[in-house]
Amino acid sequence: MTSNKNSPPNITLKKCDVVIVGAGAAGSLLAAGLAQSGKTTVILEAGPERKLSDLVSSGLHSRKLKWFGSPVEESGDKPIGNNFNSGYGTGGSALHHFAVWPRLHEEDFQMKSLYNRGLDWPLTYHELRPYYDRIQKQLGISGDKMAEIWRPKGAKYPMDPVPTLAQGEVIARGFKKLGRKTAPLPMAINTDEYNGRDPCIWDGWCDAGCPTGALANPLVTTLPEALKNGALIRHNATVCQILTNDKGDKATGVIYIDADGQRIMQPAKLVILAAFAVQTPRLMLLSANDAHPNGLSNQNGLVGKYLMSHTAGLIYGLFDEETQCYLGAAGGQLLNQDHYDQKDKRAKGFGSFQWMIAQATKPNDLLGFAGSNTALFGDALTNFMKKAAHGFATMTACVEDLPVKENHVRLSENTDNHGLPLAHTHHNSHPDSKALWHASLEDGKSVFKAAGAAEIWTGPEGAMHIMGGTVMGKDAKRSVTDSYGKCHEIDNLFIAGSGLFPTSGGVNPTFTVHALSLRAADFIKENWSNLT
Amino acid sequence: MNINRRKFHKASGAVLLAYAVGGDLLLLSPAKPQEQKVPYQILTEEEAGLLELLSEAIVPDAQKSGISHYIDHQLAAPKADNMLILKYLGVPHPQVNFYRQALLAFKKSCPLFQKKNITDVTASELQDYVKLMIQQNPPDWHDAPPAPFFYFTLRSDAIDVTYGTMEGFSKLNIPYMAHIEPAGKGWA
Ligand SMILES: Cc1cc2nc3c(=O)[nH]c(=O)nc-3n(C[C@H](O)[C@H](O)[C@H](O)COP(=O)(O)OP(=O)(O)OC[C@H]3O[C@@H](n4cnc5c(N)ncnc54)[C@H](O)[C@@H]3O)c2cc1C
Numbered sequence: 001m002t003s004n005k006n007s008p009p010n011i012t013l014k015k016c017d018v019v020i021v022g023a024g025a026a027g028s029l030l031a032a033g034l035a036q037s038g039k040t041t042v043i044l045e046a047g048p049e050r051k052l053s054d055l056v057s058s059g060l061h062s063r064k065l066k067w068f069g070s071p072v073e074e075s076g077d078k079p080i081g082n083n084f085n086s087g088y089g090t091g092g093s094a095l096h097h098f099a100v101w102p103r104l105h106e107e108d109f110q111m112k113s114l115y116n117r118g119l120d121w122p123l124t125y126h127e128l129r130p131y132y133d134r135i136q137k138q139l140g141i142s143g144d145k146m147a148e149i150w151r152p153k154g155a156k157y158p159m160d161p162v163p164t165l166a167q168g169e170v171i172a173r174g175f176k177k178l179g180r181k182t183a184p185l186p187m188a189i190n191t192d193e194y195n196g197r198d199p200c201i202w203d204g205w206c207d208a209g210c211p212t213g214a215l216a217n218p219l220v221t222t223l224p225e226a227l228k229n230g231a232l233i234r235h236n237a238t239v240c241q242i243l244t245n246d247k248g249d250k251a252t253g254v255i256y257i258d259a260d261g262q263r264i265m266q267p268a269k270l271v272i273l274a275a276f277a278v279q280t281p282r283l284m285l286l287s288a289n290d291a292h293p294n295g296l297s298n299q300n301g302l303v304g305k306y307l308m309s310h311t312a313g314l315i316y317g318l319f320d321e322e323t324q325c326y327l328g329a330a331g332g333q334l335l336n337q338d339h340y341d342q343k344d345k346r347a348k349g350f351g352s353f354q355w356m357i358a359q360a361t362k363p364n365d366l367l368g369f370a371g372s373n374t375a376l377f378g379d380a381l382t383n384f385m386k387k388a389a390h391g392f393a394t395m396t397a398c399v400e401d402l403p404v405k406e407n408h409v410r411l412s413e414n415t416d417n418h419g420l421p422l423a424h425t426h427h428n429s430h431p432d433s434k435a436l437w438h439a440s441l442e443d444g445k446s447v448f449k450a451a452g453a454a455e456i457w458t459g460p461e462g463a464m465h466i467m468g469g470t471v472m473g474k475d476a477k478r479s480v481t482d483s484y485g486k487c488h489e490i491d492n493l494f495i496a497g498s499g500l501f502p503t504s505g506g507v508n509p510t511f512t513v514h515a516l517s518l519r520a521a522d523f524i525k526e527n528w529s530n531l532t
Numbered sequence: 533m534n535i536n537r538r539k540f541h542k543a544s545g546a547v548l549l550a551y552a553v554g555g556d557l558l559l560l561s562p563a564k565p566q567e568q569k570v571p572y573q574i575l576t577e578e579e580a581g582l583l584e585l586l587s588e589a590i591v592p593d594a595q596k597s598g599i600s601h602y603i604d605h606q607l608a609a610p611k612a613d614n615m616l617i618l619k620y621l622g623v624p625h626p627q628v629n630f631y632r633q634a635l636l637a638f639k640k641s642c643p644l645f646q647k648k649n650i651t652d653v654t655a656s657e658l659q660d661y662v663k664l665m666i667q668q669n670p671p672d673w674h675d676a677p678p679a680p681f682f683y684f685t686l687r688s689d690a691i692d693v694t695y696g697t698m699e700g701f702s703k704l705n706i707p708y709m710a711h712i713e714p715a716g717k718g719w720a
Contacts, residue, residue: 377590
């Protein structure tokens with residue numbers, strides 16, 4: 001069934017205070033905060049309902065959690081890997097994310113002023129720091145602040161660090177031989193019972209979604225809180241248009257398509273787009289109207305621009321000792337951020353990266369050990385599988401992606417089965433980010449050599465995490481929203497999630513997504529009457 | 533720290549395919565329909581034979597582990613239940629033609645089939661052909677996804693059925709340690 005933008009909705013629902021598009025990390029947290037302050041809150045989620053009992057421990061079943069909404073077209077020399085890097089349904093991508101939660105560093109927020117590279121954030125680390133601290137207390141992070149010698153200032157972690165198992169010990173030996181340090185990886189995974197949630201038992205199935213409650217995904221943290229506070233969630237509700245008044249200075253609600261193909265209008269006093277870095281800009285572009293002919297809040301043409309994705313620097317090794325690589329957490333056990341703050345003093349490239357060390361690795365899937373060396377087949381593969389099951393080890397660099405306007409999301413000429421243009425994403429590796437990725441591989445190989453690996457090899461330039469596309473900034477001419485995610489041209493239209501990031505840093509994004517969302521929730525509550 | 537607190541799973545259930553047989557739902561591991569010669573829903577017998585042959589050459593044991601019924605079942609499943617790795621490699625649902633075209637290209641481009649019947653060719657005879665397809669399209673590989681991409685996909689599929697199940701883990705002598713076991717959860 002096609003969805004003509006001008007055709008009237010089949011059903012118009014009662015007006016609510018807040019409608020939130022997307023039940024992932026950002027949407028669920030905002031729903032919890034706003035519902036708690038008494039706002040009638042409706043979450044619309046395009047994907048199906050997911051329960052903890054759906055999170056079957058299997059590399060195959062985990063694929064059901066991946067994006068299968070309207071297809072996303074990709075081009076460029078380093079495509080963003082949307083379908084691998086995005087989730088669909090309750091909890092969004094965060095439902096099966098690996099919960100590595102480091103903080104961005106101070107200089108990540110000031111790239112333009114410090115280095116004349118990329119963009120500045122409209123806020124500093126110090127302004128965001130209290131929200132990082134509140135989030136880690138609210139949701140629980142395990143870590144060792146003192147051991148993380150690179151970490152910017154902030155409160156002590158509320159839980160003891162994750163354990164170092166055999167694989168971690170083997171790789172840490174390499175760092176130590178080179179005179180370098182490792183620290184336990186900061187993770188939103190319980191090492192103790194926390195807020196009624198169980199501790200982890202380190203079985204390494206994070207990728208299939210954690211059904212035990214140990215990993216802080218929205219299904220066990222913010223979403224139940226939102227629902228307890230009275231928020232409503234509708235699944236299979238794909239938002240296709242944001243509505244504004246004739247003048248275009250206020251959002252009036254959204255239209256979504258339900259499982260039966262009906263167009264349903266949900267009027268609201270305030271609209272929050274938390275549909276992740278590809279679908280949020282797509283929605284803004286799809287919602288062009290007379291007052292916003294280029295798409296909503298897009299006078300400067302920046303909606304969709306500065307799309308980013310970290311590059312994964314994949315190091316693999318075979319050791320002659322038992323590594324038990326299938327145990328632990330999928331995100332890893334240890335962290336190293338040497339030279340993170342020396343973005344402009346690199347021998348090769350520009351930017352930051354960190355090492356996530358000793359990922360729990362199962363045999364199959366893209367991140368499985370069989371996939372680490374795809375040239376192996378036949379008997380050579382069989383022999384490798386036997387050896388790798390006991391002596392495999394790996395670590396991954398999370399390499400900064402410099403933001404450029406040319407990397408973008410736009411509307412395609414092709415349409416989905418509702419007749420709506422698809423998202424087309426275009427992403428090339430920035431030459432300096434690519435050089436930094438090469439440098440990370442050299443660094444990683446030297447660590448594995450020092451650790452005594454019998455064989456060492458590396459993986460291709462993979463994309464990890466999606467950011468940008470609706471960047472925040474101080475200057476309305478150079479950004480899409482302000483520091484709270486409020487769109488410059490529409491006071492009651494907010495954006496939440498990693499799409500807001502003006503730079504990617506070299507760390508995982510989701511702790512920052514939570515901190516920004518908490519700050520936005522406070523702002524909306526405090527300024528409700530001015531905004532609506 | 534070493535963790536050895538769990539026993540290895542030797543369960544026979546593994547991940548199951550659901551078949552409607554005479555009004556009942558029959559749950560079988562991918563290897564069982566293979567043994568019981570359950571008819572294919574999407575693939576033709578010839579396509580299934582080609583798929584098994586090439587998969588076996590890439591991942592030994594893939595045939596016995598039920599690669600052809602696994603792919604057949606996934607291709608017949610609704611989009612929401614699809615577990616093929618193709619799902620995140622940018623090939624939209626339905627992915628039937630991806631396999632169909634590649635298998636036809638394999639049939640046309642493999643020189644062994646000019647001398648022998650498909651059923652007479654063995655996996656070990658295909659080693660040189662596989663080496664070539666990793667690098668480039670073999671001569672006469674036309675109207676199909678690029679051969680190196682098909683190799684990557686089929687290798688991943690074959691690893692999924694051979695090593696990505698509870699039986700596969702115990703074959704490698706490593707514990708499965710499920711929070712929620714796949715056994716009892718059908719493919720469809
Ligand atoms: C395998 C994997 C591992 C990861 N590991 C880590 C990690 O270790 N650490 C880390 O920091 N990050 C990690 N991430 C990234 C993390 O998941 C994301 O950064 C985070 O979830 C982004 O939050 P979000 O709210 O912006 O988007 P999401 O959590 O993706 O939520 C967006 C939601 O919007 C819905 N939606 C989209 N379009 C519409 C529409 N039109 N109408 C209604 N709903 C819509 C989607 O279905 C989805 O549910 C990982 C991601 C993946 C896939």
